[in-house]
Amino acid sequence: MSDIIKVLPDHIANQIAAGEVIQRPASVVKELVENSVDAGATSVHAAVYDAGKSLIRISDNGSGMSETDARLCFERHATSKITRADDLFAITSFGFRGEALASIVAVAQVEMKTKRKEDKTGTLIEINGSELIRQEEAMCSDGTMISVRNLFYNVPARRKFLKSDATELNRIIEEFQRVALAYPDVAMQLSHNDKDIYHLPRQNLRQRIVAVFGKNIENRIIPVKIDTTVVQLEGFIGKPETATRTNSHNFFFVNRRFFKHPFFYKSVVNAYGNLIPSDTRPDFFLYFSIPPETIDVNIHPTKTEIKFENEQIIVRYITSCVRESLGKTNMMPAIDFDTLPSFDIPPMPKGKEVSMPGIKIDPTFNPFKNDTTPNPRTESFGDKLSKMIPGIQLEPDPVQTGLNLNETASEKHSFFQIAGKYIVTQYGKGMICIHQQRAHMRVLYEDFLQKESTGTRVSEKLLFPETITVPAADVPLLQSLLPVLQRMGFDMEEFGRDTFVVHGKPAGLNDFNSENCVQGLLEMHRESGETRYKDNSEMVAYSLARSSCMKEHKVLTEAEMEYLFQSLFACAQPSFTPSGKPVFFIMDENEFEKKFR
Ligand SMILES: Nc1ncnc2c1ncn2[C@@H]1O[C@H](COP(=O)(O)OP(=O)(O)OP(=O)(O)O)[C@@H](O)[C@H]1O
Ligand SMILES: [Mg+2]
Structure with a gap:
């Protein structure tokens, strides 16, 4: 048999190596922005389109490259940052491997224009999938501009694994933030589809x-x-x-x-x-x-x-x-004269009229009308418990307990509050202990979801609209969540730059705080991205429920406890909070007996 081992051609080797360095659009942004900073740029602009899937363009005013370097920089292991093995142990630049550009051109269509200050003209170079298309003299400003189009166009399997635009954009923002926080003395701009996310001047760290x-x-x-x-x-x-x-x-x-x-x-x-x-x-x-x-x-x-x-x-x-x-x-009091001026009044968007605060009512609402929408809440408490906890004894002795479980919701029995946090009541021949805050969260969560799907949520107009400022990086995310928030009764709209204005909150919630709710929602999204929740509705409903449910140690009357109890067991899934924590436990007669053995 003849020899079978072959050395892979460069373009395939590069594509394989690219898998390590370039995993998604954010990796391209990271590598290119880092190169710009390494090149001594004092100003860097990262413009991304379609979350970097169609185009990423990074321009800087750094050192630029000579005609020869402009070609060489796309070769593997081509770097100006180290020359000897010893240099590896004293790295002060971001780059040192000479791999980033070679990896990027292996999996995208790239065009670069670059010019050094001392040269009259610059160089234009175009490379698709490691193949040089053209290199010519070009008029351009000092510095370097690299455009990376159609990332992974030649590796469909990788392209398919890219996440939604919102997630990919989030990752880009994260990478950009890391360089921006490391180099406050470099002016940095990030835009998405020609809209600025960040436009940061040179500034001090704070x-x-x-x-x-x-x-x-x-x-x-x-x-x-x-x-x-x-x-x-x-x-x-x-x-x-x-x-x-x-x-x-x-x-x-x-x-x-x-x-x-x-x-x-x-x-x-x-x-x-x-x-x-x-x-x-x-x-x-x-x-x-x-x-x-x-x-x-x-x-x-x-x-x-x-x-x-x-x-x-x-x-x-x-x-x-x-x-x-x-x-x-x-x-010490925290006084810092370095910080920005504290007045930050958002500009009034053009053409926006000032409206008097008013109250929005639903003229068709009739509290005495029977709800005709199908309701999972008609199942009895006992039925539901028996489904959830197989083997639970559902045949209480009416003589001893005076309790018919299938009718528990309508039966009158006593509720006690323990440690200001738990509600305890009789269940069959044992007892049930409910975490009151989690129960409330579950009830609100299902209520938000149900009313969103049926379009029946009512918004309560605020007397004075509130403004909420969010970090610029979160603006696209919040914009994308606005329709769901509005359907859940949170009447909010964009108010220019990084500010949103709240006109109304979901009706009937006492402990609702718009600011906390929005911050909690953004935090939750950053933490779990899309992975944990089926869709945005579930995430928003959870966040609204979490920020508007009762606080711990809230003293409840017996009537309130009973109401919460009945509402909980009218839920489709009363056992757990939306994040999977238990809401109640049951101790049956056997467990009581065990304790007294
Ligand atoms: N924006 C830029 N301005 C000037 N020179 C650049 C720029 N980008 C890249 N270069 C030059 O191209 C070379 C190759 O860049 P590349 O990112 O591939 O490797 P590196 O930065 O040296 O190492 P690493 O792979 O670790 O990032 C750099 O060493 C630098 O000399
Ligand atoms: Mg580099």
Whole structure:
């Protein structure tokens, strides 16, 4: 048999290698923006179209490239950033492998225009799937502009695995944020389909954080700083009272490179000690400066994992630095003259008329009319329980209990509140204990979903409209959720730039806070993306229910407890909250008996 091993041609080898570096449009944005910063640009513009699936164009005013370099930069292992093996241990630039551009041209149609300051004319070069189409002299401004079209056009399997535009755009925004937070001294712009998401001038770090995450964060963070021979650490951490259960504002940078580090992360959280509840996490933006030879960047293709020579010592510094800062700010008022002016009145969109607040009523609403829509709520409590908990004893002894389970919902029996959190009542020969807050959440969740699908949700007009400002990165997401929110009675519309105005809230909710609700919704989406919920309606309904359900330790009257109990067991799925936590448990007679053995 003849020899069978062949060396793969370059374009196939490049395509395979590209799989490591370029996984989605966001990877292209990351690699190109990093190249621009490495080229000393003071201004970078990333313009993406259709979440980067049709076109990504990055322009910068950096060093530009000579005619020869313009061709060479697309070769594998072609880099200007290291020359010797030793350089690998002292990396100060984002790039060093000379792989990013070679990977991008292997899986897309690329055009680049580039010019150095000292040259009169620049170079235009076009490459499709690693194949050079043309290279010629061109008139262009100083710097480099790279257009990447139809990513994965020649790898259909990869293209098919791209997620929805909203998700891919979110990833792009995330990558962009990481560079923007590392280089506040570089002006950076990100636009999607010609609409600006970010337009950031050169600014100081605090201003950049506020510009990226919105004005809300301005009063939530405090500075930290420590300067030792091993490491310099500075940045900002969240005030303890602003820690949240789901948190996406966690950023570590080392020598201006974003990285992830579970051990450091834990040490930051632990440093807060009892100042934050155990299920919450603080914000932090921590910047390490460290001699480059004491870290190893080259352990993962995306360079977000970094090995530190002095890990244990750094952890100790993190802890003392965070604690010191928390201690100091408890004593000092937080005045910072570096921050942006605090007035931020959104501009009135052109052609918008001012309207008097009014009350919207539904003239056809008749509280005494029977609802004719099919309702899962007609099933009795007993029927439902027997389906949910197979084997449960459903034949109570009427003589002993005085209770017919199939009629429980209409039977009168006593309800008790325990620890301000739980409702206990008799069930068969045992008892049922209900988590009142979770029960309320489940009831509201199903109510939102049902009324959305039947179009019966009523909105309660606010006397004074409220404005909500969200981080610019979240604007496209919130825009896409507006129709669902409106169908659920949350009357909200866009009000220019990153501001939305709320005219009405879902009727009949006492504890509803528009701002909390929107922030919770955005946080939830960032955390779980599309993966967890079947559709936007479920996610919005959960978020609305979560932010408007009763707070813990709410004292309830017996009538309220009974009402909640009946509403819960009128739900289609009363056993769990929308996020899968148990809502109640039952102790039957056998379990009582066991306790007394
Ligand atoms: N925007 C730019 N301006 C000037 N030169 C650039 C630009 N982008 C790339 N280059 C040049 O092209 C080379 C190859 O870029 P590429 O991103 O492929 O590799 P790298 O940045 O050196 O390493 P890595 O693969 O780790 O990113 C760079 O080393 C740099 O010299
Ligand atoms: Mg690079």
